Amino acid sequence: MEPVTPKLLEQLRDLRQRLPHNGRVVAMRHKNWIGHQRMDVQLRRLEESIRKLSERQIDPALEVLNGFEYWNLKYSMDRWTWRREDTPSWLQKPLKWWNRERIEILEFASNRIREMIEELEGEKHSIPQPIAVRYLPPAPDVPFDSSPPPDWLAMFVPSQVLSICIEEHNARCDICYVDFEPPRLAEEDSETDDENNKDDSDTLLQLPCQHVLHEECLNLIDGNLCPVCRTQSRDRPDLDNAGDD
Numbered sequence: 001m002e003p004v005t006p007k008l009l010e011q012l013r014d015l016r017q018r019l020p021h022n023g024r025v026v027a028m029r030h031k032n033w034i035g036h037q038r039m040d041v042q043l044r045r046l047e048e049s050i051r052k053l054s055e056r057q058i059d060p061a062l063e064v065l066n067g068f069e070y071w072n073l074k075y076s077m078d079r080w081t082w083r084r085e086d087t088p089s090w091l092q093k094p095l096k097w098w099n100r101e102r103i104e105i106l107e108f109a110s111n112r113i114r115e116m117i118e119e120l121e122g123e124k125h126s127i128p129q130p131i132a133v134r135y136l137p138p139a140p141d142v143p144f145d146s147s148p149p150p151d152w153l154a155m156f157v158p159s160q161v162l163s164i165c166i167e168e169h170n171a172r173c174d175i176c177y178v179d180f181e182p183p184r185l186a187e188e189d190s191e192t193d194d195e196n197n198k199d200d201s202d203t204l205l206q207l208p209c210q211h212v213l214h215e216e217c218l219n220l221i222d223g224n225l226c227p228v229c230r231t232q233s234r235d236r237p238d239l240d241n242a243g244d245d
Contacts, residue, residue, distance in 0.1 A: 003055040004123075008065075008116065012047050015112050016040045021101040026076050039105050042072050056209075056231040058124045059224070065117050073110040080106075127232065130205040131162065133212060135180040138165040156183045159201075166212065174228045175217035180204065207233045 022040055046068050053060045080099060084092055096103075139152035148165050156163075172179045183201040203215045209231040226233050 004058055004061050004120070005050050005053050005055045008050050008061060008120075009047055011112075011116055012043055012050070015109065016043045018108075019043075020104050020108055022105075026102050026105055039109055042068075043109070046072075054230055056229070057225065058120055058127075058232050062117065062120050062124070065113060065120070069110065069113050069117065073106055073113065076102075076106050077110070124232075128208050130207050130218070130233065132215070133204050133206045134159050134161040134163045134201055135171055135182055135204060135212070136163045136165050137171075137182055138167060155185055155187075157186055157201075159183065164206065164212070173214040173217050174211070175213055175221065178214070180212075207231070209233065 049064050136148050181202050204212050205215045206212045207226050209226050211228045
């Protein structure tokens with residue numbers, strides 16, 4: 001998952017540079033405070049809020065952008081609509097002409113912020129689901145983060161689950177701090193019945209950030225963040241229902 005906040009900050013800087021009629025002030029509302037500010041000043045404050053967020057979490061960024069869209073942009077457009085409706089019909093056209101620059105600013109900023117929100121929502125939906133994996137000790141003279149060679153894989157009980165090699169000092173769950181159990185060696189099962197010759201290693205999940213955890217432990221964690229690096233991993237509903245499959 002690519003960092004979220006640097007891209008948003010770049011998009012906001014580009015938006016500020018392209019604002020039309022930047023000298024005009026527009027209405028805004030922040031919590032219980034109502035006032036007027038230039039749009040570029042409002043966007044700078046939005047940038048400050050974005051900088052405080054974690055780089056790899058989409059949900060907090062969406063919350064900030066949606067709040068800005070509602071309080072700073074939608075409120076101003078609604079305020080213009082209310083004012084126009086309360087104005088006699090013969091004054092509505094001159095009023096619209098007088099405020100045309102403010103309307104252009106709001107429409108321009110609103111469209112761009114909406115595009116940023118939709119882009120973030122698309123990235124959120126494209127986050128891959130965790131995949132089931134099986135832990136193997138690293139093969140000699142083979143990089144630990146590579147796929148195990150066929151001859152090394154053949155030494156263990158066969159499994160339909162993807163096998164990955166993890167360095168021994170990292171081969172533990174960062175939630176329960178219990179070391180991962182490797183599968184049995186194939187030669188240990190050579191004299192057993194076929195129905196007992198099955199993989200009984202730990203059930204593990206590899207998150208999109210590549211951290212590996214016990215599936216049972218991960219299902220006990222609230223939220224959708226990796227407990228190791230705090231990268232957003234998957235939507236909360238999927239996490240809650242993971243134990244029902």
